[in-house]
Amino acid sequence: MNLYGRLLMLLLRWRRRAPVGLWDAVVTRFRVVPTDLDLMAHMNNGKYLTLMDLGRMDLMLRSGFWGTVRAQGWYPVVAGQTITYRRSLRLGQRFELHTRVLGFDDRWIFVEQTFRRGDVVHAHAVVRARFLKESGGSVEHDELFALVGDRPALDLPAWLVDWTESTKIPG
Numbered sequence: 540m541n542l543y544g545r546l547l548m549l550l551l552r553w554r555r556r557a558p559v560g561l562w563d564a565v566v567t568r569f570r571v572v573p574t575d576l577d578l579m580a581h582m583n584n585g586k587y588l589t590l591m592d593l594g595r596m597d598l599m600l601r602s603g604f605w606g607t608v609r610a611q612g613w614y615p616v617v618a619g620q621t622i623t624y625r626r627s628l629r630l631g632q633r634f635e636l637h638t639r640v641l642g643f644d645d646r647w648i649f650v651e652q653t654f655r656r657g658d659v660v661h662a663h664a665v666v667r668a669r670f671l672k673e674s675g676g677s678v679e680h681d682e683l684f685a686l687v688g689d690r691p692a693l694d695l696p697a698w699l700v701d702w703t704e705s706t707k708i709p710g
Contacts, residue, residue: 541574542589549593553600561602562691564639567594571632581627587662591652594638607686612673619706622664642693649699
């Protein structure tokens with residue numbers, strides 16, 4: 540099943556799922572289908588990134604955040620991500636994608652996403668993102684927090700600060 544099929548399923552189901560807060564973790568369930576596989580018969584590394592988009596969408600929809608930012612003419616963009624693969628996912632296996640906001644610095648919002656089967660972690664990722672305005676420019680954190688309310692005390696791990704600094708593209 541391609542991205543659009545899964546996105547349609549997510550959009551049809553999200554209203555029946557329990558609402559969450561923006562700072563809560565969400566669990567999005569999937570099954571490995573034939574179009575997810577690479578030549579070695581396990582889930583292709585690129586499919587993990589595609590499914591991560593759906594996990595973040597699930598969080599934004601269920602928290603009501605998606606409607607709020609879209610009403611402002613804002614949209615999210617991924618600026619960087621790091622993922623570590625630990626175990627393969629194979630055809631037919633069910634798995635869960637756990638998604639939560641990990642924290643933020645003065646520019647970025649960091650989202651943690653973990654692929655699990657039961658208690659077994661198959662892959663772990665962190666996404667660095669921000670919101671842009673359709674009219675041009677970036678959404679500042681103050682503008683974002685004015686819409687969503689209180690800013691929680693979420694401390695970023697030191698390695699993420701280092702990663703962000705080390706992955707800057709010059710120029």
